[in-house]
Amino acid sequence: MTIKLKKQVIEILKVLKRKSTELMAIELAKELNVDYIVLMAAINDLIDHNLGGFREEEINQISLNDEGLNYLEIGLPERRLLNLLIESDIKEIGITEFLNKSKLDKKIFYVGLSNMKKNRWIAQSKATGETKIFLVAEEFSATEVEEFMKKFEKSPILNYSKLSKIELECLDLLNKRKLITKAKKTQRIIFLTKKGRSVKLSEIKELKQVSKLTSEMLSSGSWKDYNLKPFDVTKPGPSLKGGKYHPLVNLINQIREIFISMGFTEIRGPIVESAFYNFDALFQPQDHPARELQDTFYLNNPKIAKLPEKDKVMAVKATHENGGDSNSLGWGYEWDENVAKQTVLRTHTTATTIRRLAKFYRDNEKTPVKVFCIDRVFRNEKLDKSHLAEFTQIEGIVIDDHVNLSDLIGLLSEFYKKMGFEKIVTRPGFFPYTEPSMEVSVYYDKIGEWLEMGGSGIFRPEVTYPWGIKEPTRVLAWGQGLERIAMLYYARKDIRDLYINPIKWLRQQPY
Ligand code: PHE
Numbered sequence: 001m002t003i004k005l006k007k008q009v010i011e012i013l014k015v016l017k018r019k020s021t022e023l024m025a026i027e028l029a030k031e032l033n034v035d036y037i038v039l040m041a042a043i044n045d046l047i048d049h050n051l052g053g054f055r056e057e058e059i060n061q062i063s064l065n066d067e068g069l070n071y072l073e074i075g076l077p078e079r080r081l082l083n084l085l086i087e088s089d090i091k092e093i094g095i096t097e098f099l100n101k102s103k104l105d106k107k108i109f110y111v112g113l114s115n116m117k118k119n120r121w122i123a124q125s126k127a128t129g130e131t132k133i134f135l136v137a138e139e140f141s142a143t144e145v146e147e148f149m150k151k152f153e154k155s156p157i158l159n160y161s162k163l164s165k166i167e168l169e170c171l172d173l174l175n176k177r178k179l180i181t182k183a184k185k186t187q188r189i190i191f192l193t194k195k196g197r198s199v200k201l202s203e204i205k206e207l208k209q210v211s212k213l214t215s216e217m218l219s220s221g222s223w224k225d226y227n228l229k230p231f232d233v234t235k236p237g238p239s240l241k242g243g244k245y246h247p248l249v250n251l252i253n254q255i256r257e258i259f260i261s262m263g264f265t266e267i268r269g270p271i272v273e274s275a276f277y278n279f280d281a282l283f284q285p286q287d288h289p290a291r292e293l294q295d296t297f298y299l300n301n302p303k304i305a306k307l308p309e310k311d312k313v314m315a316v317k318a319t320h321e322n323g324g325d326s327n328s329l330g331w332g333y334e335w336d337e338n339v340a341k342q343t344v345l346r347t348h349t350t351a352t353t354i355r356r357l358a359k360f361y362r363d364n365e366k367t368p369v370k371v372f373c374i375d376r377v378f379r380n381e382k383l384d385k386s387h388l389a390e391f392t393q394i395e396g397i398v399i400d401d402h403v404n405l406s407d408l409i410g411l412l413s414e415f416y417k418k419m420g421f422e423k424i425v426t427r428p429g430f431f432p433y434t435e436p437s438m439e440v441s442v443y444y445d446k447i448g449e450w451l452e453m454g455g456s457g458i459f460r461p462e463v464t465y466p467w468g469i470k471e472p473t474r475v476l477a478w479g480q481g482l483e484r485i486a487m488l489y490y491a492r493k494d495i496r497d498l499y500i501n502p503i504k505w506l507r508q509q510p511y
Contacts, residue, residue, distance in 0.1 A: 002203055002204065002205045003049055003051075003199070003203060003204050003205070004204075004205050004206070004207045004225060005045060005049070005204055005205075005206065005207060006042070006045060006206070006207050006209075006227040007206050007207070007209065007227065008034070008038070008042055009042045009045045009046060010201075010204060010206060011032065012028070012032065012039070012042050012043070012046070013046065013051065013052070013192075013196065013199075013201075013204070014201065015028065015031065015032065016028075016052065016190065016191075016192050016196070017192065017196075017197070017201075020197070022189050022190065022191045023189070023190050024059070024155065024157065024159065024187045024188070024189055024190070025039060025040065025043075025054060025187065025188040025189070025190050026155070026156065026157055026187065027154070027155035027157065028190055030154065030155055030156060031154060031155070038230075040054075040188070043190060046192075046196065050193055050195050050196075051192065051193055051195055051196035051199060052190065052191060052192045052193055052196045053190075053191060053193060054188045054189060054190050054191065055188070055189055055191070056186050056187070056188055056189070057186065057187060057188075057189050058184060058185070058186050058187075059157075059159050059160070059161075059184070059185060059186070059187045060159070060160035060161060060182065060183075060184055061157045061158065061159060061160065061182070061183050061184070061185050061187065062157070062158050062160055062171065062180055062181070062182050062183075063152065063156055063157050063158070063180070063181050063183075064149070064152050064156075064174075064179060064180065064181070065178075065179060065180065065181045067178070067179055068149075068152075068174065068179030068180060069152075071149070071179065072149055072150075072152055072153065076112070076115070076145070076146065076149075077104060077108050077109070077111055077112030077115070078111075078112040078113070078115035078116045078119060078121070079146070080102075080104075080112065081098075081102055081104075081109070081112045081113065081116060082116060082121055082140060084101065084102060085133075085135055086135075086140075088101075090135070091134065091135050092132055092133060092134045092135070093132065093133050094130050094131070094132055094133075095113075095124075095130070095131040095132065095133060096130075098113075098133055111177070113133075119137075119143055120136065120137055121135065121136065121137045121140060122134060122135055122136055122137075123136045144166060144169075144170055145170045145173055145174065147170075148166075148167055148170035148171070148174070149170075149174070151167075157187070159187075160182075206227075207225060207226060207227035208225070208226055208227065209226070209227040209228075209229050210226045210227070210228060210229065211228070211229040213226075213228065241507060242511070244509065244510075244511045245511075246501075246506070247486065247489075247490050247498070247506070247509050248392070248482070248483075248486055248498055250509075251482065251485065251486050251489060252374050252392070252482065254419075255374060255394060255419070255482070256372075256374065258415060258418045258419065259372040259396065259415070261418075262370075262411075262414065262415070262418075263370055264370045264371060264372045264396065265370065265371050265372075266371070266372055266373065266374075267352060267353070267355075267356055267371045267372070267373050268352065268373060268375060269346070269349070269351060269352030269355050269373065269375070270346070270352075271345060271346060271375075271376060271378075272299060272302070272343055272344075272345065272346075273305070273343070273344055273345070273346035273351045274305030274306070274307065274340065274341065274342070274343060274344075275291070275305070275339060275340050275341070275342040275343075275344055276305065276307050276308070276313070276316070276340040276341070277346075277351040277354050277355055278296075278344050278346050278347060278348070278351040279291055279340075280316050280320070280335075280339075280340045281316055281351075281354045281463065281466070282350060282351075282354060282432065282433040282463060283319060283320070283432055283433050283460060283462040283463050284432045284433065285320065285331045285333065285432070286320070286333070286335065286336060286339045286340075287333075288432065290347070295347065295379055295380055295381075296344050296345075296347055296379070296380065297344060297345040297378050297379075297380055298342055298343065298344055299343040299344065299345065302343050303342075303343060304341050304342075304343065305341050305342070305343045307337070307340060307341060308358060312358070312361075312466060312467070313337065313340070315465070315466035316335075316340075316466050317335040317337070318330070318466075319462040319465070319466060320333070320335040321333065321334065321335050323462065324462075324465060324466065325465055326460075326461035326462045326465040326466075327461060328460075328461060328462050330462070345377075345378035346377055346378065347377055347378065347379050348377050348393060348395070348479055349373045349374075349375050349377055349393040349395035349479060350395060350433070350477065350479055352373045352375065352395065353371070353373065353395055353396070353397045353477060354463070356369070356371055356397065357397075357399070357459075357463075357464065357467040357469060357475065358467055360399060360467065360469065361467040361468045361469070367399055367400045367401050367473055368398060368399060368400035368401075369397070369398070369399040369400075370396075370397075370398050370399075371396060371397060372394070372395065372396035373393075373394075373395045373396070374392060374393070374394050374395075374482065375392065375393065375395075376390060376391070376392055377390075377391060377392070377393050378390050379391075383496065385493065385494040385495060385496065386495050387495065388483065388495055388496065388499070390499075391481065391482070391483050392481070392482035392483060393454070393479050393480065393481060393482065394454075394479070394480045394481070394482050395477075395478065395479045395480075396477070396478055397459075397475050397476060397477045397478075398411065398475070398476040399469065399473060399474075399475050400473065400474070400476075401472045401473050401474075402472050402474070403458075403474050403476055404458070404474070405436060405438070405458065407476060408438070408456060408457075408458065408476040408478070409426055409438075411476065412424060412426075412440055412456060412478060416440075416442050416453075419485065421442040421443065421444065422443070422445075423442065423443035424440060424441065424442050424443070425440075425441050425443075425450065426438040426439065426440055426441075426456075427439045427441070429455055429456075429457070431455055431457055433457075433459060433460055433462075433463045433477075434455075434456070434457025434458055434459055434460060434477060435457065435458065435460045436457055436458060437455065437456070437457035438455070438456045438457055439452060439454075439455055439456075440452070440453045440454060440455070440456055440478070440480065441453060444488055446488075446491075447488075451484065451488065452484075453480045453481060453484060453485070454478065454479050454480035454481050454484075455478065455479055455480075456476075456477060456478035456479070456480075457476075457477060457478075458474055458475065458476055458477070459474070459475040459477055463475075483495050483498055486498055490505075490509075492505075
């Protein structure tokens with residue numbers, strides 16, 4: 001019957017058969033240049049097939065100490081001194097000159113010198129007054145001690161009881177030179193069984209090596225007939241492509257943190273909004289071009305929105321028709337409640353901040369109120385590399401007494417500074433619901449350009465009075481584009497990338 005073994009187990013078996021002697025496991029591991037653990041795993045395979053085994057034995061073990069190991073590598077001092085003479089072609093030399101030339105520690109030099117004499121490599125004479133060294137031998141082959149030391153190259157530990165008489169003499173010499181460590185330790189001794197000694201290599205087949213286990217191998221038990229390829233755990237593995245936050249989500253979270261750190265609270269509002277909150281409450285006349293179909297998505301389902309309390313609807317109607325109690329003349333047209341009841345996908349998050357004004361009124365709240373909203377808005381725009389039909393606004397309001405335009409500029413500067421934009425400029429702008437109105441631009445160092453970020457201003461009395469918010473209480477308001485900032489942050493030239501999600505780009509993003 002043929003025996004199936006892993007390749008590395010066969011290698012070990014071969015060595016053991018060739019040596020036909022017992023070996024210490026550490027010795028064998030060194031010889032095969034494998035890890036001790038790997039070796040013992042292989043021995044287990046031999047045990048499974050009753051080919052080999054190991055026993056533990058207390059051993060008087062000897063090894064070289066650090067100095068001895070160093071000499072094993074660079075040569076004993078006498079050998080190094082000899083090499084120096086041969087290399088420099090020196091036949092005779094004064095002892096002091098020799099010492100200096102050797103650059104050895106004095107003590108080591110004399111140890112080397114006395115061993116050179118013992119080896120009969122040199123002679124010493126004082127005939128001329130100064131002690132001189134003469135090279136006398138013609139042949140400088142390795143000494144017995146050197147031969148013995150070489151044994152430690154093969155096995156770091158030798159078994160005292162296995163040493164020959166000559167080896168014991170050498171050991172004694174090295175021990176006197178303080179190059180040896182002795183210890184009593186339990187070692188594993190590897191041996192072959194009778195079967196292991198007699199088995200012919202032709203009767204042994206190598207197990208097929210595979211790198212993957214299949215479920216089939218497991219269920220049929222055939223995995224035993226395979227040699228699993230060992231893993232190299234030092235090799236880099238495939239890069240992990242785990243789930244992570246989308247860059248836009250990360251950016252939103254960062255902005256959220258900034259507003260929260262500035263004392264703001266987050267608000268949210270419906271995406272399906274009434275024209276009332278989206279336009280009318282913002283004092284946008286019902287024939288305002290922004291309401292036209294090309295900009296606004298009107299909805300058929302639901303078609304009609306619920307309006308707030310009657311008196312508030314009436315107050316808004318009055319501001320449009322004649323200014324109501326806001327000291328304004330209004331727009332001077334007949335306001336139609338049915339137009340206000342139309343449903344739209346909100347075109348800006350300003351609709352949500354107006355809802356917050358309504359809450360301020362209903363809950364009879366005290367100033368100041370500082371809120372922000374980061375959310376989606378919709379406009380019927382043609383898509384291109386700088387326009388989306390669905391995008392995100394960063395909106396906010398501060399309801400407080402005596403606040404003015406400087407406060408608003410200060411707030412926005414602070415926000416953009418925290419976002420990493422040092423410089424901002426504001427220019428006059430126009431929105432039907434703010435007076436004064438400002439456009440905000442930030443300076444982007446990396447491309448050396450000013451970029452428009454969005455609008456802001458102080459809500460007009462026509463917007464705030466219907467909700468009972470009157471002088472000296474004012475409402476600072478702003479609405480900025482998130483995707484603009486995202487394009488700068490993530491260096492995307494095409495705004496659509498943020499939603500099309502090129503997988504390569506997403507994978508490069510940090511977790
Ligand atoms: N709603 C405006 C827009 O969508 C931005 C804005 C908000 C302007 C608040 C002034 C005050 O562009």
